[in-house]
Amino acid sequence: MNKLYFSALALLGSAAPALAQDLQSRMAVGYQLEATTTPITHRACGTMEVLQAQLAADPALAQRMARIEAQTQQLAANPTLQRTTAGTVIIPVVVHVLYNTAAQNISDAQVQSQIAVLNEDYQKLNSDYNKTPGIYAGLVANVGVQFVLARRDPAGLATTGVIHKQTKTSSWSTNDAVKNSKRGGDNAWDATKYLNLWACNLGQGLLGYAQFPGGSASTDGVVILYSAFGSRAKYAAGTYISSYDLGRTATHEVGHWLNLRHIWGDDNGACTGSDLVTDTPNQGAENYGCPAFPHVSCSNSGDMSMNYMDYVDDACMYMFSTGQSSRMNALFAPGGARVGILTSLGGTAPRPALAATTPVSFYPNPASERLTLALPAGASAARYTVQVFDLSGHAMSQARYDGRGQVQVTDLPKGLYYVAIGDGTETVRQRFEKQ
Ligand SMILES: [Zn+2]
Incomplete structure (x- = not known):
């Protein structure tokens, strides 16, 4: 018997063995x-x-x-x-x-x-x-x-x-x-x-x-x-x-x-x-x-x-x-x-945002169903990576980039998010609101 169970059981006392056993099994599965x-x-x-x-x-x-x-x-x-x-x-x-x-x-x-x-x-x-x-x-x-x-x-x-x-x-x-x-x-x-x-x-x-x-x-x-x-x-x-x-x-x-x-x-x-x-x-x-x-x-x-x-x-x-x-x-x-x-790059500060020099953006904002990338003339949508994060930095799996210039956000809960658009060398990050 391990110590945590032992001390919990000791607290309960020997008069309640059934209860103690129940507690032990409940603790074992993490209740x-x-x-x-x-x-x-x-x-x-x-x-x-x-x-x-x-x-x-x-x-x-x-x-x-x-x-x-x-x-x-x-x-x-x-x-x-x-x-x-x-x-x-x-x-x-x-x-x-x-x-x-x-x-x-x-x-x-x-x-x-x-x-x-x-x-x-x-x-x-x-x-x-x-x-x-x-x-x-x-x-x-x-x-x-x-x-x-x-x-x-x-x-x-x-x-x-x-x-x-x-x-x-x-x-x-x-x-x-x-x-x-x-x-x-x-x-x-x-x-x-x-x-x-x-x-x-x-x-x-x-x-x-x-x-x-x-x-x-x-x-x-x-x-x-x-x-x-x-x-x-x-x-x-x-x-x-x-x-x-x-x-x-x-x-x-x-x-x-x-x-x-x-x-x-x-x-x-x-x-x-x-x-x-x-x-x-x-x-x-x-x-x-x-x-x-x-x-x-x-x-x-x-x-x-x-x-x-x-x-x-x-x-x-x-x-x-x-x-x-x-x-x-x-x-x-x-x-x-x-x-x-x-x-890990987690311990180093990010480079400043590069939005001013990279001609990529998206619309509309706010959005309810999808975001559409506005790409430079002649650019291939497939070469961009697009990810959506919440404000705590968690990647949102509900938002999916189709590789053709659109991000489906229908399943995303309402709220504020970041979109990160990368072309392999630079990443642009912008906020958007899901309505
Ligand atoms: Zn320890």
């Missing part, structure tokens, strides 16, 4: 619990429960993850094959802030404080790493990845990398509704080019959950409780809960997104599980709070409880190991599961 204000009493991460549910729903996921694991292990055995990109991998980030109350609408400054923490923790720039006990001090790793808020959205338009969106949903669960605009959330940006972070009122007593590499693109990313997002030490005016107010929940969850397992191997203390990393000690179960070193389990020399992938408080986790760094970086090797990030 939202009714309890919306579960207090956070200790760190809890829903990642492994979500993985089990996804594996049950999609038999092919295990095969995709096995292929990623095989490549990861191959690279671990042959360090010279590891990523060839010199220096730091830059990961463009989009933060979807979903809010039901004003307090949940965390500010861009609080978001930026989170990005700053990620950059410190993943580049060994955090000042507290020197608290690492002597026997592990030589293993503290600079992972060599840098996080930047997106400056260019999937449509090629300028962006701050932060989306603030009001929602009627007062509390979210691990059912991924927060990643779906039709379910009150906000759709993921292209997961091969961006790290998607959702900050929201996550329930179930969870601080966050992530999806491992190999999962569905539409749900790829990390969900974090809004009040555990960002750092009080860097931006004191934000909204935080105590013990989880230094931004380490995101460090932990992004670790999962980069294929790290929990440091204890998710085996409930059996000493048989593994985190698939060789330089971390075998460890019985998770640690909470701020344990004194050494806490010995599985005959080790002391749990590596100060690792970001344990369950301790924010102030008491401050390092990744070299083996974990290699495991994460395997994703950026040729053929790696996140190699698309290396060619």
